[in-house]
């Protein structure tokens with residue numbers, strides 16, 4: 001029923017498409033940070049000039065015939081046609097990925113038109129993906145906003161997990177004197193935080209890995225997705241940190257309790273106590289629907305600059321829960337400072353070149369089952385056994401005695417994936 005894959009096996013290939021001007025800015029920012037080398041960043045644009053100044057290693061100019069190297073002129077039809085013209089190349093890139101993130105700004109031509117197209121290819125090729133898009137500032141005008149909202153709706157037809165970062169929310173939350181560039185930087189940093197958290201836990205670098213199939217199950221829930229990040233400093237209350245993550249000021253106000261699933265990535269120093277890890281699970285269960293499938297991964301980062309960091313992606317939130325929850329029902333609020341974080345996951349990230357020779361692992365979609373609560377505190381107690389076992393094995397400097405009947409979290413040196 002299960003295949004055992006040795007630790008040395010490859011981590012899932014995560015491809016991030018940054019589409020249009022906004023998407024390319026995000027990708028540029030991401031390329032400055034330290035990322036695992038299983039993450040491929042692709043800057044996609046119609047605008048050749050903008051790509052020329054991109055710092056990202058892999059660039060894809062789409063629609064060379066359609067826009068002649070210029071932008072799509074705020075015409076989503078053109079953006080769509082441009083992506084269609086480059087369908088074959090997009091397919092080749094998507095085919096090589098195990099998990100896909102697509103990011104960009106809605107409201108212009110390239111992002112609004114090409115993001116849903118790339119999403120449709122991911123669906124065709126049966127790849128799990130999450131889309132993270134911005135909506136325009138109010139001052140950008142009614143027409144841009146309308147285009148953006150139509151674009152989000154269009155994307156929702158393709159994507160099961162769509163996270164919306166309203167730029168207007170940025171304007172209201174951040175210091176009034178902040179420059180536009182810095183405001184964009186804050187917004188782009190959210191994606192950076194989430195990606196770093198996710199990749200550490202989906203990859204094999206986590207102490208308790210999020211199984212790729214669990215990830216697929218959660219992101220396949222139909223409906224909106226939302227994400228939140230927060231950090232806990234010494235002496236701060238854990239409940240406060242969780243509330244901060246659930247009330248992230250830069251995101252749409254959503255009612256997390258209406259989510260059908262959540263992926264939680266915990267990053268902590270080696271000093272994390274079992275009781276703390278346990279408390280995170282219990283507190284989250286109080287905040288989320290009891291039937292929600294919640295999966296929690298843990299990554300130990302010895303030189304983490306705070307006590308603990310938390311990243312939550314909640315999925316399967318129905319659209320009504322977005323507009324209805326203008327006033328957060330949960331206690332606590334957070335400031336932009338709360339979401340500031342620096343994570344060093346791997347120091348060996350190098351190139352972002354796509355390796356076309358790489359064999360691709362086919363990822364099957366799994367039917368989601370909202371009533372199947374995955375989070376079970378009994379698993380946490382296995383952690384203690386796991387830690388004892390780990391230190392014993394480290395002393396002996398050997399990996400032995402894998403117990404196939406044990407839950408994933410207590411198997412050291414092996415990753416378990418479900419039937420594929």
Ligand SMILES: Nc1nc2c(ncn2[C@@H]2O[C@H](COP(=O)(O)OP(=O)(O)OP(=O)(O)O)[C@@H](O)[C@H]2O)c(=O)[nH]1
Nearest residue numbers: 020021022025071072073074105108109110111184
């Ligand atoms: N958060 C954030 N939003 C941005 C950034 N750059 C642009 N935007 C937003 O994204 C929307 C779309 O702008 P672009 O991404 O430049 O447009 P495009 O998709 O390249 O489309 P065309 O220029 O028409 O080809 C804008 O209306 C802004 O609201 C950025 O760096 N960060």
